Amino acid sequence: MAKEIKVFIVEDDSLMSDMYKNIFELSGYEVEMASDGIEALEKLEKMDPLPVVMMLDIMMPKLNGLEVLEKMKNNEKFKKIPVVICLTNLAGKEDAEKALALGAVKYLVKSEYNPKEVVAKAKEAIDEYLEKNSS
Amino acid sequence: MTINSPQNKSFFGIQWKLAPFYISLTFFVICIVGTQIFELNRIRSSADNITKTNVPVVRSLQESLSAAVEGQTALESVLDIDDPKKIPDVSGYVRVFSESTDRFNMFMAALMWGSETDAFKNSSGGKNYDQWIKLGLRDELVVDGVMKGDSQITGEINLYYTGFVNNAEDAIKHRLNFLNLKKENRNIASEQEKQKSKISIDKAREFTELANIKMRELISRTNDSIEKSTRALDETEQEARRRLVLISVIGSIFFSLGTILSVRQFILNPLYKLVSAVEEFGKGKLDTVTHINTNDELETLANAFNGMVKSISQYTIGLEAKIKDRTQELDKKLVDLEETKKAMINLLEDDKILEEKLAVQMKNVEQQVVERTKELNEEKARLLASINSLSLGFIIANVDDTIFLKNHALVDLLGINEDKELTVGDVSKMMGESFDLKDQVKKCLEGERVCEINEIFFNKKSLRAIIAPILLADESKNKIGYVILLEDITERKVTERSREEFFAVASHELRTPLTAIRGNADMMLDYWAKLDEEKKKNMIHNIHTASKSLIGIVNDFLDMSRLEQGKIVFDSKPIDLVRMINQVVQETEQLTKNKKLSLEFKLSDKAVPEAFADVERTRQIINNLLGNAINYTEKGGITISLQAREGFADVIIEDTGKGVSKENQSLLFRKFQQAGEKILTRDSSKGTGLGLYISKLLAEEMGGTIELVKSDLGEGSTFRLSLPVVVA
Structure with missing residues (x-):
């Protein structure tokens, strides 16, 4: 089997993080976890290789998802993470726009998708990215 | 009005009437003064003449006197003269003598007859007193004296001069003889001649001396008479002056009197007449007439005055007539007025009755107005009060x-x-x-x-x-x-915003457990075969936790809704708080252990009486407070203590957590307010923000309170639940 695609899940709610960890693993991804913005950035620094996909929650303590996005945008290394998807329960349009403006590829509201669908969306994003870059 | 000018009659103006006085005055002045001056002049000229003539006369007299002396001296010297050629001539002296006496006579004539008369020119002769013209010489005696005395003297002087001359000639003759004889025969004959000369000289000398005495006398007398006549002239002059003054004074008095009388007569009398007429007129006598018939300007004035009086009186009469007419009219009008007045009085009496009726009406109306105003004021006050409230x-x-x-x-x-x-x-x-x-x-x-x-x-x-x-x-x-x-809708907006925020959070909160339940269930269904025991257990546990969380959130909403509507029923009874707290501690131990926090129940020394409250709700409140403490504390621990005070039992929960900032302390017990700081960066509390709000409402409904005793950022917070104790 090819090396598993690394996905980095940043989520403070243990219920949620557990759930997504399970579904991605079950779907055959390698999973890394962080439970708040600060921890996320710290782990990213040390991570090698960098994850392909990042599932980023917005509402988190210490540093929220949008702030993380911003920090990543200004960081040379982190800019390269291809797919960043926001996975949140904030359903506001402005929030979505803000996130996308800061570099998120997708903005998913948790309650609208079951776990399998979330994984499917992630895969979709990766495929899109590969397609864009190969051509 | 015209002035009657008296040109018909003969007009003889005042200036002409006063003319005689001007003329007589002038005449008087000229005559009297003139004559006096004339006389004075004459006296003056006479005096001058006297002076004019006397000086040479006296001088010549003096000359003849000195000539006589000189002659005599010369004669004396003859005895000593030897040269016949040096013998003086006597004839000169003769001339001098006769001249002076002649001159004197002329002078005398001038005194007597004046220097311009023929008598003066024929001076050497005795004349009659009757032919004299008295030239202002009062003192006849003087002239007389002078005449008689002086002519006598001059006669004597002439004699003596003749005597001298004769003897002088003799003397000279004899001297000549002597001299002649001397050469040939200076003997007795010559001696005789010499003697004869001497004798003649002596005789001559006698005569000379006599002449001189008389001459001196004449001179002094002449000077005297001159002096006297000069004095007489002076006196005359004085008198003339005195006369002049007297005449002038008398004349002036007469003139003044004359002037006064004539002015009186011609000017003042008519004027007084006129003045009295004016006064009369002024007093009101309108038919005043003044009669002045002097045929001059005053008559003109009088006529003018009369004319004016007539006009004024005519005018006044006219005015009076008019006034009379007017007065008559006014009287008529007055009568009318009186009648009108009577009519009015009648009316007024009727009016009075009306007025009284009106007054009563007015009073009624006023009263109504007052009442109405009172009503309106009350209404207004009510309205204002309403508006102000x-x-x-x-x-x-x-x-x-x-x-x-x-x-x-x-x-x-x-x-x-x-x-x-x-x-x-x-x-x-x-x-x-x-x-x-x-x-x-x-x-x-x-x-x-x-x-x-x-x-x-x-x-x-x-x-x-x-x-x-x-x-x-x-x-x-x-x-x-x-x-x-x-309208200040800040509160409402805040509330709305809070509500919006709340819904955001709440939705989030609801969605999380729902998603977890659904997700885990989905995964279990899809991957049942793949999953191991551990994983399965884990998922079911997650579903369970999520469900509980969901129930909690829903309960919060329901509680809040019911509390606000007052629909919650409290089943209050005595509660043993010690036991309850112990139970709660036991249940929460795991959580604190997971977070590595300490949890301690501190009991007070004194026995705490039982609280009187609803068991479930009390437990709910304590769980809420404890839950918050755990959620907001990362290190350290939580202490629960139970204390008693006057009428209340206090459950105090103290943590070493984040604390709450001063600004947010006031917001703690509000609806939808999280105890955290920012809304997005929230803590992993699954709170809806209603916890403290509900706890507070519950506590208060049960007669107790919840308070934030103190809180410091970074150090921790202390909450206190006070419940009423059982009344023993």
Whole structure:
């Protein structure tokens, strides 16, 4: 089997993080976890290789998802993470726009998708990215 | 009015009437003064003449005197002269003598007859006294004396001079003889001659001496008479002057009297007549006439005066006639007036009765007015009270934008002085640029409908404005003003915002457990075969946790709703708090262990009485407080203590957590408020923000309180639940 695609899940709610960890693993991804913005950035620094996909929650303590996005945008290394998807329960349009403006590829509201669908969306994003870059 | 000019009669003006006086005065002056001056002049000239003539006369007399002396001396010297050629000539002396006596005689004649008369020219002769003209020489004696005496003397002098001359000639003759004899025969004959000469000389000398004595006498007498006559002249002159003065004085007196009398006669008398006529006229005698028949200017004046009097009297008579007529008219009018007055009085009496009736009516009306005013005032007061009690800012404005009425709420809202007089313009300016009140008012009034404006920001408040025009209820539909309502909707907005935030959070909260339940269930269904025991257990546990969380959230909502509607039933009974706390501690131990926090129950020394409250709700509150403490504490621990005080049992929960900032402390027990700081960066509390709010409501419903005793950022917070104790 090819090396598993690394996905980095940043989520403070243990219920949620557990759930997504399970579904991605079950779907055959390698999973890394962080439970708040600060921890996320710290782990990213040390991570090698960098994850392909990042599932980023917005509402988190210490540093929220949008702030993380911003920090990543200004960081040379982190800019390269291809797919960043926001996975949140904030359903506001402005929030979505803000996130996308800061570099998120997708903005998913948790309650609208079951776990399998979330994984499917992630895969979709990766495929899109590969397609864009190969051509 | 014309002045009767007396040109018909003969006119003899006053100036002519006074003419005699001017003329006589002049004449008088000329004559008297002239003659006096003339006389004075004559006296003066006579005096001058005397002086003119006397000087040479006296001088010649002196000369002859000195000549005589000289002659005699010369003669004396003859005896000593030897040269016949040197013998003096006597004839010269003869001439001198005769000249002087002649001159004297001439002088005398001048004194007597004046220097210009023929008598003067034929001076050497005795003349008659009868032919004399008295030339102002009063003293005849003087002249007389002078004449007689002086001519006698001159005669004697002549004799003596003749004597001298004869003897002198003799002497000379004899001397010559002597001299002649001397040469030949200077003997007795010559001696005789010498002797004869000597004798002749002596004789001559006698004569000379006599002559000289007489001459001196004559000279002195002449000087005397000159002096006397000069003095006489002076006296005459004096007298003449005196006469002049006297005449002048008398003349002046007469003249003055004459002037006074004539002025009196010609000027003053007529004038007095006129003056008295004027006075009479002034006193009111309108037919005054003055008669002056002097045929001069005064008569003219009198006539003019008479004419004037006549005119004035005519005019006055005319006036009086007019006045009389007028008075008659007025009398008539007065009579009419009197009748009218009588009629009016009658009317007035009728009026009086009417008035009285009116007065009664008025009183009634006034009373009604007073009552009505009282009613209106009460209404007004009620209205004002109502308006002032409104929590809305209320303005009634006039069409000209002045403010008719404003209430307390508005004053507070704008933060102005109650007494300040304002216009709508002022208020508009105060409200700043974000909201143009005046403009809105204008639009609203034009549209004649009620306008509502939201989203007004002023002075850190959110406001809502309602503008309504006030129209009269009649057909005219005139605007008499408008009403502005200003509502402070900050609280509501905050509440709305909080509500929006709450829904955001709440939705989030609800979605999380729902998603977890659904997700885990999905995964279990899809991957049942792949999953191991551990994983399965884990998932089911997650579903369980999520469900519990969901139930909690839903319960919070329900509780809040019911609490607010007052629909919660409390089953209050005595509670053993010690036991309850122990139970709660036991249940929560795991959580604190997971977070590596300590949890301690500190019991007080004194026995704590039982609380009187609902068991479940009390447990709920304690769980909420404890739950918050755990959630907001990362290190350290939590201490629960139980204490008793007057009438209450206190459950105190102290943590070493984040603490709450001073600003947020006041917000803690509010609806939807999280105890965290920012809304996005929230803690992993699954709270809806209703926890403390519900706890507070529950505690208060049970007769107790919840308080934040103290809290410091970074150090921790202390909450206290107080419940009433069982009344023993």
